[in-house]
Amino acid sequence: MSTARHEPIPELICELCRQFYALGWVSGTGGGISIRGAEGIYMAPSGVQKERLRPEDIWLLDGAHDDVKVLCAPADPTLKISECRPLFANAFRLRGAGAVLHSHSLWAVLASRLFAERGEFVCQGLEMQKGLRGMGCFDAVRVPIIANTARESELTASMAAAMVAYPAVDAVLVAGHGVYVWGSGWAQAKTQAECYDYLFRAVVEANRLGVRLT
Amino acid sequence: MSTARHEPIPELICELCRQFYALGWVSGTGGGISIRGAEGIYMAPSGVQKERLRPEDIWLLDGAHDDVKVLCAPADPTLKISECRPLFANAFRLRGAGAVLHSHSLWAVLASRLFAERGEFVCQGLEMQKGLRGMGCFDAVRVPIIANTARESELTASMAAAMVAYPAVDAVLVAGHGVYVWGSGWAQAKTQAECYDYLFRAVVEANRLGVRLT
Amino acid sequence: MSTARHEPIPELICELCRQFYALGWVSGTGGGISIRGAEGIYMAPSGVQKERLRPEDIWLLDGAHDDVKVLCAPADPTLKISECRPLFANAFRLRGAGAVLHSHSLWAVLASRLFAERGEFVCQGLEMQKGLRGMGCFDAVRVPIIANTARESELTASMAAAMVAYPAVDAVLVAGHGVYVWGSGWAQAKTQAECYDYLFRAVVEANRLGVRLT
Amino acid sequence: MSTARHEPIPELICELCRQFYALGWVSGTGGGISIRGAEGIYMAPSGVQKERLRPEDIWLLDGAHDDVKVLCAPADPTLKISECRPLFANAFRLRGAGAVLHSHSLWAVLASRLFAERGEFVCQGLEMQKGLRGMGCFDAVRVPIIANTARESELTASMAAAMVAYPAVDAVLVAGHGVYVWGSGWAQAKTQAECYDYLFRAVVEANRLGVRLT
Numbered sequence: 037m038s039t040a041r042h043e044p045i046p047e048l049i050c051e052l053c054r055q056f057y058a059l060g061w062v063s064g065t066g067g068g069i070s071i072r073g074a075e076g077i078y079m080a081p082s083g084v085q086k087e088r089l090r091p092e093d094i095w096l097l098d099g100a101h102d103d104v105k106v107l108c109a110p111a112d113p114t115l116k117i118s119e120c121r122p123l124f125a126n127a128f129r130l131r132g133a134g135a136v137l138h139s140h141s142l143w144a145v146l147a148s149r150l151f152a153e154r155g156e157f158v159c160q161g162l163e164m165q166k167g168l169r170g171m172g173c174f175d176a177v178r179v180p181i182i183a184n185t186a187r188e189s190e191l192t193a194s195m196a197a198a199m200v201a202y203p204a205v206d207a208v209l210v211a212g213h214g215v216y217v218w219g220s221g222w223a224q225a226k227t228q229a230e231c232y233d234y235l236f237r238a239v240v241e242a243n244r245l246g247v248r249l250t
Numbered sequence: 251m252s253t254a255r256h257e258p259i260p261e262l263i264c265e266l267c268r269q270f271y272a273l274g275w276v277s278g279t280g281g282g283i284s285i286r287g288a289e290g291i292y293m294a295p296s297g298v299q300k301e302r303l304r305p306e307d308i309w310l311l312d313g314a315h316d317d318v319k320v321l322c323a324p325a326d327p328t329l330k331i332s333e334c335r336p337l338f339a340n341a342f343r344l345r346g347a348g349a350v351l352h353s354h355s356l357w358a359v360l361a362s363r364l365f366a367e368r369g370e371f372v373c374q375g376l377e378m379q380k381g382l383r384g385m386g387c388f389d390a391v392r393v394p395i396i397a398n399t400a401r402e403s404e405l406t407a408s409m410a411a412a413m414v415a416y417p418a419v420d421a422v423l424v425a426g427h428g429v430y431v432w433g434s435g436w437a438q439a440k441t442q443a444e445c446y447d448y449l450f451r452a453v454v455e456a457n458r459l460g461v462r463l464t
Numbered sequence: 465m466s467t468a469r470h471e472p473i474p475e476l477i478c479e480l481c482r483q484f485y486a487l488g489w490v491s492g493t494g495g496g497i498s499i500r501g502a503e504g505i506y507m508a509p510s511g512v513q514k515e516r517l518r519p520e521d522i523w524l525l526d527g528a529h530d531d532v533k534v535l536c537a538p539a540d541p542t543l544k545i546s547e548c549r550p551l552f553a554n555a556f557r558l559r560g561a562g563a564v565l566h567s568h569s570l571w572a573v574l575a576s577r578l579f580a581e582r583g584e585f586v587c588q589g590l591e592m593q594k595g596l597r598g599m600g601c602f603d604a605v606r607v608p609i610i611a612n613t614a615r616e617s618e619l620t621a622s623m624a625a626a627m628v629a630y631p632a633v634d635a636v637l638v639a640g641h642g643v644y645v646w647g648s649g650w651a652q653a654k655t656q657a658e659c660y661d662y663l664f665r666a667v668v669e670a671n672r673l674g675v676r677l678t
Numbered sequence: 679m680s681t682a683r684h685e686p687i688p689e690l691i692c693e694l695c696r697q698f699y700a701l702g703w704v705s706g707t708g709g710g711i712s713i714r715g716a717e718g719i720y721m722a723p724s725g726v727q728k729e730r731l732r733p734e735d736i737w738l739l740d741g742a743h744d745d746v747k748v749l750c751a752p753a754d755p756t757l758k759i760s761e762c763r764p765l766f767a768n769a770f771r772l773r774g775a776g777a778v779l780h781s782h783s784l785w786a787v788l789a790s791r792l793f794a795e796r797g798e799f800v801c802q803g804l805e806m807q808k809g810l811r812g813m814g815c816f817d818a819v820r821v822p823i824i825a826n827t828a829r830e831s832e833l834t835a836s837m838a839a840a841m842v843a844y845p846a847v848d849a850v851l852v853a854g855h856g857v858y859v860w861g862s863g864w865a866q867a868k869t870q871a872e873c874y875d876y877l878f879r880a881v882v883e884a885n886r887l888g889v890r891l892t
Contacts, residue, residue, distance in 0.1 A: 064809035064873035085869060140806060142880055149889040163398060163427035164354060167278035172400055173426065184805060186814055212815065212891065213805035227299060231278035238356055244887060245458060247363045249426065377612060377641035378568060381492035386614055387640065441513060445492035452570055459672060461577040463640065591826060591855035592782060595706035600828055601854065655727060659706035666784055673886060675791045677854065 045073045046091035049080055052137075052226065057087035059233070061139035067214065069137040070100065070124040071222045076107050079124065081115040100125035119188040120216075126196045127218035131206070135225040136218035139233065144215040147236035148181050150243060156180050157209055159239050161249055167231035169206055169224070177235060178202065181209040207232050259287045260305035263294055266351075266440065271301035273447070275353035281428065283351040284314065284338040285436045290321050293338065295329040314339035333402040334430075340410045341432035345420070349439040350432035353447065358429040361450035362395050364457060370394050371423055373453050375463055381445035383438070384418055391449060392416065395423040421446050473501045474519035477508055480565075480654065485515035487661070489567035495642065497565040498528065498552040499650045504535050507552065509543040528553035547616040548644075554624050555646035559634070563653040564646035567661065572643040575664035576609050578671060584608050585637055587667050589677055595659035597634055597652070605663060606630065609637040635660050687715045688733035691722055694779075694868065699729035701875070703781035709856065711779040712742065712766040713864045718749050721766065723757040742767035761830040762858075768838050769860035773848070777867040778860035781875065786857040789878035790823050792885060798822050799851055801881050803891055809873035811848055811866070819877060820844065823851040849874050 043051070049069055056062045056069070067086060070079040079095045080086065093115060096108035100121050109115075118124070120138050127136035151157045157179040165171045180198035185191050191210060198208045206228055207217045217232055219225035242249045257265070263283055270276045270283070281300060284293040293309045294300065307329060310322035314335050323329075332338070334352050341350035365371045371393040379385045394412035399405050405424060412422045420442055421431045431446055433439035456463045471479070477497055484490045484497070495514060498507040507523045508514065523545050524536035530550065537543075546552070548566050555564035579585045585607040593599045608626035613619050619638060626636045634656055635645040645660055647653035670677045685693070691711055698704045698711070710722040721737045722728065735757060738750035742763050751757075760766070762780050769778035793799045799821040807813045822840035827833050833852060840850045848870055849859045859874055861867035884891045 063869075064806055064876060065869050066806060066809060085865060140876075142876065142883065145804065145880060145891075146883055146887060146889070149884065149891060150887065152889075161398070161426045162359065163424070164278055164280060167280060173398055174400060184803075184815060186816060210805070212803045223299060227277075227279050234278060234354075234356065238359060240883075240887065241356065241360055241454075242363065245360060245364065245454065247360070247366075249359075249363060375612075375640045376573065377638070378492055378494060381494060387612060388614060437513060441491075441493050445494075448492060448568075448570065452573060455570065455574055455668075456577065459574060459578065459668065461574070461580075463573075463577060589826075589854045590787065591852070592706055592708060595708060601826055602828060651727060655705075655707050662706060662782075662784065666787060669784065669788055669882075670791065673788060673792065673882065675788070675794075677787075677791060 044091070045071050045078045046094040048222065049078060049094055050089045050091055052222070053080065053086040053089050056137070056139065059139075059141070061137075061141045061214075061229075061233070062086035063140070066140040067138050068118045068120050069135065069222075069225075070118070070120070070128075071135040072128065072133070077104075077124075077128065079118050079121065081110060082118045082120075084115065100128050122189050122192040123195055123216055126192065126199060127216065130196060130199050131218060132220075133206075133218035133225070134221035136216060137225050137229055138214060138216050139229060140214040141233050141236070143233055143236035143240055144209060145212055146240045148209045148211045148213075150240065151181060152211060154181075157236070157239070159235050159249060162235060162238055164231045164234045164238070167227055169219075169228065170204055177205075179205055179207050179209050179215075179232070181211055184211050184213045258305070259285050259292045260308040262436065263292060263308055264303045264305055266436070267294065267300040267303050270351070270353065273353075273355070275351075275355045275428075275443075275447070276300040277354070280354040281352050282332045282334050283349065283436075283439075284332070284334070284342075285349040286342065286347070291318075291338075291342065293332050293335065295324060296332045296334075298329065314342050336403050336406040337409055337430055340406065340413060341430065344410060344413050345432060346434075347420075347432035347439070348435035350430060351439050351443055352428060352430050353443060354428040355447050355450070357447055357450040357454055358423060359426055360454045362423045362425045362427075364454065365395060366425060368395075371450070371453070373449050373463060376449060376452055378445045378448045378452070381441055383420055383433075383442065391419075393419055393421050393423050393429075393446070395425055398425050398427045472519070473499050473506045474522040476650065477506060477522055478517045478519055480650070481508065481514040481517050484565070484567065487567075487569070489565075489569045489642075489657075489661070490514040491568070494568040495566050496546045496548050497563065497650075497653075498546065498548070498556075499563040500556065500561070505532075505552075505556065507546050507549065509538060510546045510548075512543065528556050550617050550620040551623055551644055554620065554627060555644065558624060558627050559646060560648075561634075561646035561653070562649035564644060565653050565657055566642060566644050567657060568642040569661050569664070571661055571664035571668055572637060573640055574668045576637045576639045576641075578668065579609060580639060582609075585664070585667070587663050587677060590663060590666055592659045592662045592666070595655055597647075597656065598632055605633075607633055607635050607637050607643075607660070609639055612639050612641045686733070687713050687720045688736040690864065691720060691736055692731045692733055694864070695722065695728040695731050698779070698781065701781075701783070703779075703783050703856075703871075703875070704728040705782070708782040709780050710760045710762050711777065711864075711867075712760065712762070712770075713777040714770065714775070719746075719766075719770065721760050721763065723752060724760045724762075726757065742770050764831050764834040765837055765858055768834065768841060769858065772838060772841050773860060774862075775848075775860035775867070776863035778858060779867050779871055780856060780858050781871060782856040783875050783878070785875055785878035785882055786851060787854055788882045790851045790853045790855075792882065793823060794853060796823075799878070799881070801877050801891060804877060804880055806873045806876045806880070809869055811861075811870065812846055819847075821847055821849050821851050821857075821874070823853055826853050826855045 127133035217229040341347040431443040555561040645657040769775040859871040
């Protein structure tokens with residue numbers, strides 16, 4: 037999309053976060069996004085109101101790994117790097133992602149509870165599946181669900197294991213928590229996240245209605 | 251509406267797509283719209299974020315038929331003509347439509363599932379039916395439901411058949427997918443789409459509540 | 465509210481309609497509003513997209529009665545006076561209203577169905593009732609429900625009768641259709657409409673949850 | 679957040695109220711917010727449309743106590759101090775809050791009804807709990823529910839008692855009415871309110887779905 041080529045990544049992150057807030061993905065300081073740029077990894081700060089972010093609040097790092105080096109810190113010295121850093125790192129490292137986002141969407145949480153025993157979210161027969169990498173509308177979508185942990189960083193290993201077990205899927209659901217979605221670039225991360233959110237909601241609504249979706 | 255006469259169609263398409271995104275009709279790169287202008291058929295590109303479209307991303311074609319000739323291509327060479335082209339063509343060709351849109355609204359999908367066995371969506375007794383061409387609020391609204399296919403173009407024949415079978419209806423529901431709605435111009439396509447979305451939701455909500463709508 | 469004193473009524477009507485569209489009250493060309501000003505009665509036109517209204521689309525009439533005289537017609541000659549005129553007239557004439565609006569909110573429609581047999585919407589024990597003229601939160605709110613008719617003007621007599629039967633209530637529900645709400649001025653009409661919409665939704669949601677609201 | 683340091687509090691209150699209106703917290707003139715500044719306590723006026731507030735409508739008081747002295751009254755002489763003043767005072771006085779807000783969110787009302795017999799809202803196992811002061815996602819969140827009263831000021835004593843009984847919680851639910859939430863500053867009050875609203879909705883939605891959240 038032509039608009040993608042011109043907007044500096046810090047401005048883009050702020051704009052996307054405002055959009056994600058309106059979608060219910062990042063309220064209460066939860067959620068976030070990280071985008072790989074030519075200069076390094078841009079990352080939203082931790083624990084702030086995502087819809088009020090300003091470009092100067094965005095971190096620029098040399099990566100998302102544990103010994104990450106800060107290339108450009110936010111102007112505000114009270115800001116910290118996102119708690120999601122190691123989880124974002126999983127996407128960058130294991131999948132060569134260009135961007136990864138974290139959503140606390142209520143539909144993701146409800147969907148994770150509907151499929152709690154099964155350990156994976158499943159759906160089939162929905163056109164919106166086509167927005168997911170490599171999926172057709174009649175294929176079965178399967179998204180791994182991992183248990184939540186007291187601290188976000190404690191999810192790192194189980195998230196990585198789920199990613200290895202589900203190589204064709206660009207998302208991991210965290211029970212009672214939300215979902216991580218990534219893509220080759222920010223546009224694919226965002227559009228896949230929109231498709232997943234739609235699918236989560238579709239299954240929840242169909243369940244409430246007592247209809248099968250396929 | 252006076253505003254309709256002054257705004258160039260590419261700008262109008264971008265504005266409408268932002269509105270449709272907010273309504274939940276075109277997220278995850280799904281959905282789209284095509285409007286007939288004096289110069290030709292304007293069409294949104296395929297597989298892009300509809301709420302981020304810019305006027306220079308819009309295709310201008312000499313029609314929507316299979317041998318369509320491109321009069322003006324988007325500036326961005328990676329953009330493709332909407333996958334919905336042959337389906338939009340059905341509306342232009344069979345009904346002389348001035349505009350046709352495609353929505354992935356969840357209400358359309360849930361409604362299509364509620365009426366899956368019946369093969370047509372039905373409702374009656376709702377005032378919003380009056381916004382549909384030729385309908386009164388006590389008439390029975392019937393919208394054909396066709397099965398989804400792996401590729402959008404494969405819907406062309408069944409959509410045309412449904413349109414021939416339901417000559418008084420300006421919409422076709424696609425199971426698990428969404429709805430196509432057209433009109434004499436973009437305003438009628440949009441307002442009928444709004445009425446249909448309202449009716450789909452009304453029936454779904456009434457079903458959940460356990461009340462009859464008539 | 466200080467903002468109310470400075471904005472010309474035609475601009476205010478357009479702004480309010482955009483807000484009502486976002487609330488789901490006036491999509492598909494349904495719904496509308498009329499405000500009494502020093503110069504006469506301002507009224508939205510009929511059957512147009514309410515969120516795209518421009519100040520020059522607004523009618524200025526010497527009243528809302530049947531022999532109404534047009535003081536200033538819209539620039540666009542295709543526009544017609546709102547179909548709600550005689551219903552708006554009921555509020556101006558019977559209650560000396562300063563403004564009256566018409567909403568097609570789905571919550572109003574669902575609530576009218578929940579109470580269809582009873583013939584009146586009832587609720588009690590909700591704080592938002594306090595935003596209704598003369599109501600406390602422990603009082604019983606009762607809103608008359610009248611049957612819908614094929615044409616909006618055919619509602620005039622039954623709406624008037626309901627208003628006479630419920631002198632303390634500034635709203636009339638129309639089954640399967642929506643609600644008319646008025647007030648001493650546009651602010652009271654709007655805020656009472658917001659309260660009613662909240663109450664309609666609260667009762668519908670409580671019903672779905674299986675909880676009593678009182 | 680850097681944006682917080684530069685915006686005058688009256689402007690901030692107006693901006694937040696517009697956001698709260700969009701969230702469904704302050705429609706129909708209900709709800710409000712008060713923020714402690716260097717100059718005194720800023721407070722929204724009573725019974726006005728919160729999304730249309732202007733900076734000159736905001737009260738500046740020397741506190742929120744009963745003999746409050748007005749430091750700067752709104753330009754509009756018809757405006758009154760918020761009815762919530764004594765309730766806001768509870769938060770300032772008993773907790774040293776920097777800001778307190780009042781929301782009429784429907785989710786708060788429905789949640790208060792779901793837990794009516796129990797007298798407290800309870801949830802556990804949701805990540806969004808982490809946005810609450812001192813809470814982890816596996817802790818049990820408990821929010822006291824007090825009965826509503828005919829007049830807002832009559833809630834003062836019961837609200838204070840609930841705050842004393844629940845010292846670790848920065849919110850009090852009022853049955854059929856809404857919730858009061860405070861924080862060390864406006865950002866914490868707002869983000870905690872967002873988390874509570876999410877939790878209220880999560881429990882309501884899970885209840886409708888028939889799933890356990892933990």
